[in-house]
Amino acid sequence: MNVETPQRSRNSEDLWLAAAYDLLTESGVEAVKIMPLARRVGLSRTGFYWHFKDRDALLEAMIRRWEEKNTGNLVDRCEAFAETICEAMFNLFDCWLDADLFDARLDLAIRNWARNDPALQTRLDSADARRRAAVTAMFTRFGYDSDQAEVRALSVLYTQIGYISMQVSEDPVARIARMPAYIEVFTGERPTQSDFERFNSRHPLPA
CATH class of the missing domain: 1.10.357 (Tetracycline Repressor; domain 2)
Structure with a gap:
């Protein structure tokens, strides 16, 4: 698993949201989980927390979009x-x-x-x-x-x-x-x- 630098993390929010979108539209909300998302974007799980407090925060961002x-x-x-x-x-x-x-x-x-x-x-x-x-x-x-x-x-x-x-x-x-x-x-x-x-x-x- 790649180690995500702070700069890369700051630029990757859209990657996480795009991956979450793919999982949501393909398989439903239950499929939207942090580890599967990390594998999709090729970033570390730690990088997720540069942008989102937790999974609920990611889901809220998707709903707002x-x-x-x-x-x-x-x-x-x-x-x-x-x-x-x-x-x-x-x-x-x-x-x-x-x-x-x-x-x-x-x-x-x-x-x-x-x-x-x-x-x-x-x-x-x-x-x-x-x-x-x-x-x-x-x-x-x-x-x-x-x-x-x-x-x-x-x-x-x-x-x-x-x-x-x-x-x-x-x-x-x-x-x-x-x-x-x-x-x-x-x-x-x-x-x-x-x-x-x-x-x-x-x-x-x-x-």
Whole structure:
């Protein structure tokens, strides 16, 4: 086992978090333990304690990352400038295609973990409430009444949770091609070609 120097340790927090992410998403929270993490990153167990007081502190850091990334970015995309509800929905759909905005694997892992962790379930419920409020507010901003806005927001979110929970693997070209139809289902309005082209420009497919 390598002996970790203080300088190397200061630069390795992301390595520990990345390894913890891999174990969490592959095998669940019970697999996230210090010795398996040390083997993954090729550092000493001692190096772990440069960054984290204990395993609970590492888990807390992972939860905070999930809250800031998945829920924080979803809320931001709902609040982004848009001239129409269709453009606003495309802003939100950025989350479903860009893992830098929204990590579906992590969301599923957190939901599975929360089933046996009441404290985390409370935080998950709070995150879901923030997401619901943000999507509802997006609809009300474009003139939908409160009941319509809430039902449409729930339809959007429950559809995506279903995608995540079923671990749907879909050809990116086919998925993007369906998005105007999804938007019409969710909003009752058909997006314009220019709306779709602006969205496509943010998500270029590999040649």
